[in-house]
Amino acid sequence: MITLYRAPYSTNVERVSLALAHKGLAVVALRKHAANRRRRLPGVDAYLAVVSKREVRRYADRPLGPEAERRILEAGRLAGSSKNRQARRFVVLRDPALVEEAAESVYAGDNVRGAAFVVAIVTGGKGPTSFDAGRAAQNMMLAASNEGIGSCPNGIADAARLQAAVGHGDEEQVVTVLSFGHPERPRDPERLSVQEWIERADRRPYEEVVEER
DSSP states (O other), X not given: OEEEEEOTTOOOHHHHHHHHHHTTOOEEEEEXXXXXXXXXXXXXXHHHHHHHOOOOOOBOSOOOOHHHHHHHHHHHHTSOOGGGOXXXXXXXXXXXXXXXXXXXXXXXXXXXXXXXXXXXXXXXXXXXXXXXXHHHHHHHHHHHHXXXXXXXXXOBSOHHHHHHHHTOOTTXXXXXXXXXXXXXXXXXXXXXXHHHHHHHSOOOOHHHHOOOO
């Protein structure tokens, strides 16, 4: 009798089962790899994650786990960029005094003050760096949503003051400050269908923004 463990994203375990059966060996069970069981929340459908994404500005008073923070940052790091220049970096603000300076530098400071995790996306160099930063930011916020973590991008009101807090050079700029935290009122993306989330979104009609020629 043999027990097989399925590694994450593996499709080979069924083939192994058939091969063992041909040799007269019985498979007791197919079990998920232990690494999968360590995740607190199941992954959600990618399209559902996109259409259910809403900005979260009020956060519960509890920290994020270091593994969740790492996944959020990796999602930003791995985002695509023009010619793979990767002309961006991510500055995590831990010092409460610097978080307060960042809060004073954005348009809605309370978003940052109440957050458990604050990240400034810094860009420099030539090319569509702001667009590339946006790609990274959206990756990070969707990765956070998959963990049940809320997020919000924050526009810059005082770039000079923010530069002092972030510590970037004169040839760089902060494109956005992302605030993350466990939502004060948690929301389950799967409580509504994709179509219901689409209908509830405060967006211009599809026919108004999509044109075919």
